[in-house]
Amino acid sequence: MTDRTDPSRRRFLTGALAAGGAVAATKVAAQAGDPAITDISQQPWSQYLGPGVDAAPYGVPSPHEAHVVRRNVEWLTADTVSSINFTPLHELDGIITPNGLCFERHHGGVAEVDPGMYRLMINGLVDTPLVFTLEDLMRFPRENHAYFLECAANTGMEWRGAQLNGCQFTHGMIHNVMYTGIPLRILLEQAGVKTNGKWILPEGADAAGMTRSIPMEKALDDCLVAFKMNGEALRPEQGYPVRLVVPGWEGNMWVKWLRRIEVGDEPWHHREETSKYTDLLENGQARRFTWEMDAKSVITNPSPQAPLTHGPGPTVLTGVAWSGRGTIPRVDVTIDGGKNWHMARMSGPSFTKSMHRFYFEFEWDGSPLLLQSRAHDSTGYVQPTKDMLREIRGENSIYHNNGIQTWYVNEQGVAENVEIS
Numbered sequence: 514m515t516d517r518t519d520p521s522r523r524r525f526l527t528g529a530l531a532a533g534g535a536v537a538a539t540k541v542a543a544q545a546g547d548p549a550i551t552d553i554s555q556q557p558w559s560q561y562l563g564p565g566v567d568a569a570p571y572g573v574p575s576p577h578e579a580h581v582v583r584r585n586v587e588w589l590t591a592d593t594v595s596s597i598n599f600t601p602l603h604e605l606d607g608i609i610t611p612n613g614l615c616f617e618r619h620h621g622g623v624a625e626v627d628p629g630m631y632r633l634m635i636n637g638l639v640d641t642p643l644v645f646t647l648e649d650l651m652r653f654p655r656e657n658h659a660y661f662l663e664c665a666a667n668t669g670m671e672w673r674g675a676q677l678n679g680c681q682f683t684h685g686m687i688h689n690v691m692y693t694g695i696p697l698r699i700l701l702e703q704a705g706v707k708t709n710g711k712w713i714l715p716e717g718a719d720a721a722g723m724t725r726s727i728p729m730e731k732a733l734d735d736c737l738v739a740f741k742m743n744g745e746a747l748r749p750e751q752g753y754p755v756r757l758v759v760p761g762w763e764g765n766m767w768v769k770w771l772r773r774i775e776v777g778d779e780p781w782h783h784r785e786e787t788s789k790y791t792d793l794l795e796n797g798q799a800r801r802f803t804w805e806m807d808a809k810s811v812i813t814n815p816s817p818q819a820p821l822t823h824g825p826g827p828t829v830l831t832g833v834a835w836s837g838r839g840t841i842p843r844v845d846v847t848i849d850g851g852k853n854w855h856m857a858r859m860s861g862p863s864f865t866k867s868m869h870r871f872y873f874e875f876e877w878d879g880s881p882l883l884l885q886s887r888a889h890d891s892t893g894y895v896q897p898t899k900d901m902l903r904e905i906r907g908e909n910s911i912y913h914n915n916g917i918q919t920w921y922v923n924e925q926g927v928a929e930n931v932e933i934s
C-alpha cells in the first residue's frame with residue numbers, strides 16, 4: 514500500500530485549541546428498534562449450522578478483519594528483498610503483537626531454513642568451539658520473557674517534520690512478543706569464554722549474513738537464543754528456527770536465522786554498525802554504538818488510520834509505551850496540545866523492556882483535539898519533544914527518534930499527523 518504523504522500536507526499548528534470541557538456523561542447504548550436487535554432474518558448465523566472443527570486446522574482471523582495487515586510504504590521499500598513492513602498498531606490492543614502481524618525487516622529476504630539442517634556454531638575465543646543442532650538446544654534450560662523489538666529507524670522519517678499519516682507507518686517498526694529461549698550465557702559457559710573474550714559477533718544464515726558486535730556484558734546478562742514466539746515456533750519472517758533476542762537494544766542486533774556466534778576481543782565494526790545504525794550529528798560527527806532504545810510512546814487510537822467515528826461524548830484514547838531501560842510506570846496524555854496534561858491509566862502486565870498499554874477516557878465536546886503522549890520510564894527518564902532531540906542531534910539523523918508524537922483531530926473526528934511549536 515502507498516501512503517506517501519505529500520510534504521505540503523505537513524501542518525505546523527500554533528496556539529491553543531479549546532479543551533474538551535467537563536460534560537455530563539452521555540449514555541452509550543444501541544437505540545430501541547435497531548433491526549440488529551429485533552430482526553432475526555438479518556442474522557443468518559443463528560439459522561444454520563456453521564462449519565465444524567475441521568474447517569481451519571490452523572485458525573485464521575475473521576474475514577471481517579481482513580484489513581488488519583502489515584503494510585509497507587512503497588517509496589521506502591524500493592524492492593521487496595531488502596524490505597520493511599509495519600505493524601498495524603492502531604488495530605491492536607493489550608501488549609502482545611500477534612505473530613502474523615509482527616513487522617518485518619529483511620536485508621536479504623526471508624531465509625527458509627530446514628530445521629533438520631540447522632546448526633548453531635560458537636567459535637572464536639572459547640576453550641571448546643561447539644556446534645548445536647536444534648535437538649541439542651532443546652536440552653538446555655529455557656526461559657520465557659516478553660520483550661519489544663524496535664528497529665532503530667522506527668519514526669526515522671519524521672526528523673524533518675510530520676511525514677507519514679498513521680501510527681502504523683510512523684511507529685510500526687516495533688513488535689512485542691513472548692519469547693521462549695535459552696539464556697545465551699548458558700551456551701557461552703558450555704563453550705568456555707576465554708578471559709580476553711569481550712565481544713560476540715552473532716551471524717545470520719540468510720543471504721545478507723547479518724552481523725553485529727555485542728559486548729560480552731550484554732551477552733551474559735539477558736540475551737536469549739529464542740525458538741518460540743507467543744508459544745509457537747518462530748515464524749520464517751522472524752528468523753525460524755532460531756533468533757537472537759537482545760532485550761531493550763535496537764532491532765538490528767536481534768540476528769535472525771542465527772547460525773554462528775563468534776567470540777572476539779574487540780568490536781568488528783561491520784557495515785551495520787558503521788555506515789548504518791550510527792547517528793550523523795549536525796557537526797558531521799556520528800554517534801557510535803547507540804544500542805539502547807530510549808523511552809517512547811504513541812497514541813494508537815484515535816490516529817490517522819483510526820479516526821473517531823462517533824460524535825461528542827464518552828471517548829476512549831489508548832496507546833503504547835516502552836523503554837529499553839526498564840518498565841513504564843507512567844504515561845501522561847494531553848488532548849489540548851500540552852496546555853493540560855493528565856496521567857493515563859496503565860493496564861496490563863508491566864514487564865521490563867516490554868510494551869505497556871495505557872488508556873485515557875474523556876468526554877469529547879466535539880471541538881478539535883491535539884493529542885500527545887509522554888512516557889516516563891523506571892529510570893526517571895521522560896520522553897522528549899522532537900524539538901529537544903533536534904537541538905542536540907540536528908536533522909541529519911534517521912535512527913533513534915523517540916520524540917513526542919502529535920495527532921490533530923478535527924470536528925469530524927478525522928486525525929492527521931502534525932507538529933506543534
Ligand SMILES: Nc1nc2c(c(=O)[nH]1)N[C@H]1C(S)=C(S)[C@@H](COP(=O)(O)O)O[C@H]1N2
Nearest residue numbers: 616617618619620664717723764765768769
Ligand atoms: N539475519 C538477519 N537478521 C536480522 C535482519 C536481517 O536482515 N537478517 N534484520 C535486522 C533488523 S534491521 C531488524 S529491525 C530486525 C527486525 O526483526 P523482525 O523482522 O522480526 O521485525 O531484525 C534484525 N535481524
Ligand SMILES: [Mo]
Nearest residue numbers: 664665764765
Ligand atoms: Mo532495523
